[in-house]
Amino acid sequence: MSALASAITFAVVMALALLLLNPRRWLDDHSVDSNVLTLSPQLIIILFLVSVWNGFIVLDAGTYLLLSLTLLGGLGLAQANAMKVVLMGASGLFSLLIFSGYSAVNWNASLPLVIGSILGSTIGSKLALGPGAKKWIYWSLVAGISTSLLLKLLNYLPRLAPLS
Numbered sequence: 001m002s003a004l005a006s007a008i009t010f011a012v013v014m015a016l017a018l019l020l021l022n023p024r025r026w027l028d029d030h031s032v033d034s035n036v037l038t039l040s041p042q043l044i045i046i047l048f049l050v051s052v053w054n055g056f057i058v059l060d061a062g063t064y065l066l067l068s069l070t071l072l073g074g075l076g077l078a079q080a081n082a083m084k085v086v087l088m089g090a091s092g093l094f095s096l097l098i099f100s101g102y103s104a105v106n107w108n109a110s111l112p113l114v115i116g117s118i119l120g121s122t123i124g125s126k127l128a129l130g131p132g133a134k135k136w137i138y139w140s141l142v143a144g145i146s147t148s149l150l151l152k153l154l155n156y157l158p159r160l161a162p163l164s
Contacts, residue, residue: 012060065088
């Protein structure tokens with residue numbers, strides 16, 4: 001396995017571990033959801049690293065941003081999710097402009113992604129702003145990361161020889 005594949009697998013495992021360790025901090029309805037981001041030197045360094053990861057790999061960058069904003073920045077899950085969506089959208093737009101400048105965008109393949117993204121954003125924002133938002137966000141993250149990890153682990157299973 002390449003070093004890059006190992007780094008990606010490690011990052012996915014770490015994201016899932018951070019979510020599954022003490023899930024009450026994510027789901028407790030009695031916790032105060034802060035609207036104030038607390039900037040610390042640690043958060044700034046982590047946000048920089050997440051941004052580099054986002055620019056280079058992209059995979060799970062939104063999850064790492066969300067974890068950083070909640071665990072180190074002190075934002076509530078719903079507030080951090082809203083900030084994550086705005087920041088990831090800005091990053092995606094910037095990337096689109098760069099790749100478009102090099103004519104490296106396959107617009108035919110992009111159209112279903114855009115439609116799916118609009119649909120997912122519409123549904124996601126209604127869920128994130130509604131009752132039980134923390135649970136929806138948390139369990140969506142756990143399901144998404146677990147699926148990603150499962151697909152990665154399937155690559156390590158021995159390939160079965162085709163039956164004749």
